[in-house]
Amino acid sequence: xxxxxxxxxxxxxxxxxxxxxxxxxxxxxxxxxxxxxxxxxxxxxxxxxxxxxxxxxxxxxxxxxxxxxxxxxxxxxxxxxxxxxxxxxxxxxxxxxxxxxxxxxxxxxxxxxxxxxxxxxxxxxxxxxxxxxxxxxxxxxxxxxxxxxxxxxxxxxxxxxxxxxxxxxxxxxxxxxxxxxxxxxxxxxxxxxxxxxxxxxxxxxxxxxxxxxxxxxxxxxxxxxxxxxxxxxxxxxxxxxxxxxxxxxxxxxxxxxxxxxxxxxxxxxxxxxxxxxxxxxxxxxxxxxxxxxxxxxxxxxxxxxxxxxxxxxxxxxxxxxxxxxxxxxxxxxxxxxxxxxxxxxxxxxxxxxxxxxxxxxxxxxxxxxxxxxxxxxxxxxxxxxxxxxxxxxxxxxxxxxxxxxxxxxxxxxxxxxxxxxxxxxxxxxxxxxxxxxxxxxxxxxxxxxxxxxxxxxxxxxxxxxxxxxxxxxxxxxxxxxxxxxxxxxxxxxxxxxxxxxxxxxxxxxxxxxxxxxxxxxxxxxxxxxxxxxxxxxxxxxxxxxxxxxxxxxxxxxxxxxxxxxxxxxxxxxxxxxxxxxxxxxxxxxxxxxxxxxxxxxxxxxxxxxxxxxxxxxxxxxxxxxxxxxxxxxxxxxxxxxxxxxxxxxxxxxxxxxxxxxxxxxxxxxxxxxxxxxxxxxxxxxxxxxxxxxxxxxxxxxxxxx
Numbered sequence: 001x002x003x004x005x006x007x008x009x010x011x012x013x014x015x016x017x018x019x020x021x022x023x024x025x026x027x028x029x030x031x032x033x034x035x036x037x038x039x040x041x042x043x044x045x046x047x048x049x050x051x052x053x054x055x056x057x058x059x060x061x062x063x064x065x066x067x068x069x070x071x072x073x074x075x076x077x078x079x080x081x082x083x084x085x086x087x088x089x090x091x092x093x094x095x096x097x098x099x100x101x102x103x104x105x106x107x108x109x110x111x112x113x114x115x116x117x118x119x120x121x122x123x124x125x126x127x128x129x130x131x132x133x134x135x136x137x138x139x140x141x142x143x144x145x146x147x148x149x150x151x152x153x154x155x156x157x158x159x160x161x162x163x164x165x166x167x168x169x170x171x172x173x174x175x176x177x178x179x180x181x182x183x184x185x186x187x188x189x190x191x192x193x194x195x196x197x198x199x200x201x202x203x204x205x206x207x208x209x210x211x212x213x214x215x216x217x218x219x220x221x222x223x224x225x226x227x228x229x230x231x232x233x234x235x236x237x238x239x240x241x242x243x244x245x246x247x248x249x250x251x252x253x254x255x256x257x258x259x260x261x262x263x264x265x266x267x268x269x270x271x272x273x274x275x276x277x278x279x280x281x282x283x284x285x286x287x288x289x290x291x292x293x294x295x296x297x298x299x300x301x302x303x304x305x306x307x308x309x310x311x312x313x314x315x316x317x318x319x320x321x322x323x324x325x326x327x328x329x330x331x332x333x334x335x336x337x338x339x340x341x342x343x344x345x346x347x348x349x350x351x352x353x354x355x356x357x358x359x360x361x362x363x364x365x366x367x368x369x370x371x372x373x374x375x376x377x378x379x380x381x382x383x384x385x386x387x388x389x390x391x392x393x394x395x396x397x398x399x400x401x402x403x404x405x406x407x408x409x410x411x412x413x414x415x416x417x418x419x420x421x422x423x424x425x426x427x428x429x430x431x432x433x434x435x436x437x438x439x440x441x442x443x444x445x446x447x448x449x450x451x452x453x454x455x456x457x458x459x460x461x462x463x464x465x466x467x468x469x470x471x472x473x474x475x476x477x478x479x480x481x482x483x484x485x486x487x488x489x490x491x492x493x494x495x496x497x498x499x500x501x502x503x504x505x506x507x508x509x510x511x512x513x514x515x516x517x518x519x520x521x522x523x524x525x526x527x528x529x530x531x532x533x534x535x536x537x538x539x540x541x542x543x544x545x546x547x548x549x550x551x552x553x554x555x556x557x558x559x560x561x562x563x564x565x566x567x568x569x570x571x572x573x574x575x576x577x578x579x580x581x582x583x584x585x586x587x588x589x590x591x592x593x594x595x596x597x598x599x600x601x602x603x604x605x606x607x608x609x610x611x612x613x614x615x616x617x618x619x620x621x622x623x624x625x626x627x628x629x630x631x632x633x634x635x636x637x638x639x640x641x642x643x644x645x646x647x648x649x650x651x652x653x654x655x656x657x658x659x660x661x662x663x664x665x666x667x668x669x670x671x672x673x674x675x676x677x678x679x680x681x682x683x684x685x686x687x688x689x690x691x692x693x694x695x696x697x698x699x700x701x702x703x704x705x
Contacts, residue, residue: 010054016047063389063445065507069514076510079399079439081463082470082501084109085179085229085274086478088117089491096275097343098299099282102478102492107466108281109478114298115275118176120168122272123249127151130159134246140270148183148266151224154565156200156259164272165242165249170234177274178230179496180221183266187563188225188541197539197578199223201258204232207242207251215252223256224265225539227496229274230254260574262541262562271495277478279470279501280401284371284379286422286461291358291365298344300482301370308369309335309347310408310420311358318411318419319367320356322349331355343485367422369408369460381407381444381457384433390446392435392457399464399504400439406460407444409433422460440504467503524586530556537582540575544598546639548685555592558583559599559639559686568600568633568690601683602669602692603630603643608662609652613700618657623694625651630691632683643689645679659701667692 010018020043023030033040066076088094094117101110127135127149137149152160170176191197200223205212213235220228232252242251252272282301289295291312310319311333322333333356338346347368351357358365371379378395394400406424413419427434427448433455434448444457478492505513521529530547541563548557560579562569571579576595583593605626611618629648632641649661666681668674669692673684683689 010051012047012051015050016044019043019047062507066510069507069510072514074510074514074517076507077502077505078402078437079465079467079504080403080500080502081278081280081401081465082468082472082498084277084279084470084472084494084498085177085271085496086277086492086494087121087271087273088119088275089489089493090117090487091119091489092487093118094487094490095342095485098301099285100300101281101481102277103481104472104476104478107279107470107472108481109277109279110282110300112276112278116174117275118168118171118174118273120166120170120250120273122164122178122270123167124165124245124247125270126163126165126245127153128161128163128253129153130157134163136246137267140267142269148268150264150266152256152259152261152264154264156256156261156264158256158259160259161253161255162267162270163245163251163253164270165245165247165251166239166272167249169239169250170273172234172236172238175231175233176272177276178232179269179271179274180224180227180230180267181269181271181496182221182224182227183268187543188263189536189538191222191226192538195538195578195581197574199225199259199261199574200256202254203257204230204252204254206232206234206239207244207253208235208237209240210237212253213237224267229276260572262569262572262575263565269495274495275492279472279498280404280463280465282404282461282463283375283397284369284459284462286406287368287370288364288422289366289368291360291362293350293357294346294348295366295368296340296344296346297368297370298342299370301372302343302345303482304370304372306371306373306376307337308408310367311349312362312365312367313356314359315362317359318421319408320417320419322356325354364422367420367460371459375459375462379459381459384409384446384449384455384457386449386454388447388449390449392444392446394442394444394459394462396442397462397464398440398442399467400437400442401463401465402437402439404461404463405437407435408458408460410456410458412454438504440506466501468501469503470501471498473497522586523588524556524583524591525588527556530558530583533583533586534558534560534579537579540578544633544638544688546685553592554590555594556587557594557596557686559596561598561633561638561688568598570597571595596686598639599673599684599687600633600690601674601687602690603681604667604669604692604695605630605664606667606695607664608697608699609664610659610662611657611698611700612659615657618655618698619696621655621657622652622696622698625655626694627691630689632689637689639688640683640685641689642677642683643681645681662699 020033030039096111096115098113099110101108122141124138125140127137139147151162202223204215204217206215216233218231239250241248245251285299285301287297309322311322312319320333322335325334325336331354334354336348340346349357381392402425406422409421409423411419423433425435425437430448431450433450435444435446438445474494474497476494480486521532524530524533527547527549531545534545535542543563544561546559560571562571562575579595587593632638643666645666649664652658652661673687675682
């Protein structure tokens with residue numbers, strides 16, 4: 001709407017002429033309108049300023065457009081790195097520092113924190129019934145085998161479990177990640193954290209000397225509803241071999257403690273002891289420690305030998321620069337650094353020896369910045385000039401990860417001492433430096449100068465990513481950038497595709513997404529709106545929906561058929577509760593809603609059909625045609641559809657095996673929500689036709705078939 005109002009429709013000459021024409025209305029003494037008159041000069045300057053003002057007011061800038069779309073709930077996507085889980089084939093423990101890098105083609109992947117990969121995996125997998133019967137499903141470990149299985153059975157019951165036998169003992173207290181891949185067959189709607197749905201509850205356990213003990217678990221699968229990661233923390237008590245398995249082994253299992261699945265989960269694979277990698281390339285890393293005498297940095301960024309150290313010497317005070325110990329000066333802000341055997345760097349601060357040291361236990365008391373060689377020449381971002389909407393380019397860097405970004409602001413106080421502050425994006429305090437990261441063009445936009453002009457900016461932490469391109473396919477081999485310290489036979493590969501990578505959206509892409517979303521109903525008004533909204537109920541498997549509006553009673557009746565592996569499914573209590581919650585946020589306040597169970601009306605067929613004597617398999621072909629025309633639950637037909645008698649007869653007579661249909665009767669098994677229209681059967685608005693019993697008499701012209 002802002003674009004339809006043009007506020008910049010006057011030229012400089014129009015504004016000046018209008019101003020001069022108003023002079024006689026305010027003064028009779030002003031009669032000299034020549035350019036030499038000082039008053040005319042002032043009017044000319046003010047007219048030019050008015051022209052600039054109207055141009056600025058008329059312009060709808062990109063930040064304004066983004067804020068307007070944000071008010072409507074459409075936030076532009078920022079660059080976000082993909083995450084991938086990899087299997088390590090090493091036969092001994094491998095310690096990897098933070099920012100350890102490997103690559104797939106031109107894409108870099110790295111660790112977020114120091115991690116030690118233990119040499120164990122899942123050796124066997126068993127499905128155990130509540131009664132204790134054990135079924136070997138170890139084939140789930142082979143991704144090359146295109147099979148799947150229901151680990152809890154087709155009718156899951158509480159007490160069923162999935163047990164994984166481990167090839168070696170995990171370290172007590174260590175963490176591990178399992179990846180569970182489901183078969184994509186359920187047609188389930190995406191989840192929504194605002195409307196959680198619960199079909200089951202799982203308890204993860206490990207076998208120790210005390211028996212099965214519960215583990216701390218973070219389950220992304222919501223009880224095997226989705227493919228995802230399961231993060232486990234092993235107990236401090238060591239694991240011991242479990243004798244309940246066919247072959248004693250260290251074991252982890254998940255027990256189904258609550259089961260009300262709509263569709264039994266089917267697993268395609270399960271993989272254990274995975275290494276989590278992030279698709280990004282860190283160009284500058286910031287390590288923050290509380291104040292103290294030493295700080296230990298374990299990161300692959302230290303191999304470049306570029307350090308910037310600053311410390312806080314009092315609570316809420318600024319950061320002062322510390323330099324490596326100087327042989328020429330004994331007193332000053334100095335630190336010493338030592339290399340440990342595991343590759344860590346230890347920075348030490350000695351207040352008694354050097355006269356300065358970071359204050360003890362002060363948050364962010366020690367800040368250490370490390371960067372790679374290329375970033376050395378681009379760390380300085382330039383000054384802050386003190387006006388809003390200043391753009392600060394970041395040279396040679398695009399697709400920056402905003403969540404990992406920060407800058408160091410260099411300030412000079414009145415005594416000429418240089419101090420620093422860490423400034424992260426998203427600050428809202430007007431007295432501080434506030435900015436946002438425009439990751440795709442690679443620049444900062446200063447929203448509030450805060451710290452004032454004269455402040456210089458330097459890169460503190462920065463990582464770049466490939467966004468959606470980082471969502472790589474499965475079965476890739478990762479090549480380490482540096483193999484120093486890696487054992488022979490070290491190999492990494494991902495059992496599943498990368499996930500979560502997003503790419504920076506331009507304002508035009510957000511606008512197009514907004515326009516597409518506006519075509520999808522958000523508030524239910526018509527019957528079609530109710531049907532579309534119910535189909536999108538988060539976390540459910542909705543197959544067919546039929547809504548009927550009663551304008552007299554101002555109510556809507558909605559029949560819903562869920563997807564299921566069993567015939568003629570009904571709405572469970574979980575479905576009814578979830579659909580009501582979802583509709584409550586989308587209905588008009590004055591409308592009453594009635595959720596109805598689907599009615600399945602079975603139709604029997606009595607028929608006498610002449611078939612060709614030399615044709616075998618006629619009965620099977622005829623029954624297939626009957627099923628196709630009478631089974632509305634499986635076809636693209638749904639509630640309230642009509643069974644066409646003449647279409648059914650025509651399809652039967654077109655079969656190669658049929659000579660003619662002598663007689664055919666359609667007889668519903670139940671009366672009520674249906675009606676005859678001639679020979680056709682019109683189903684009720686909340687009923688679905690289903691095939692009943694077939695009484696078929698097949699004959700030939702010469703005798704019985």
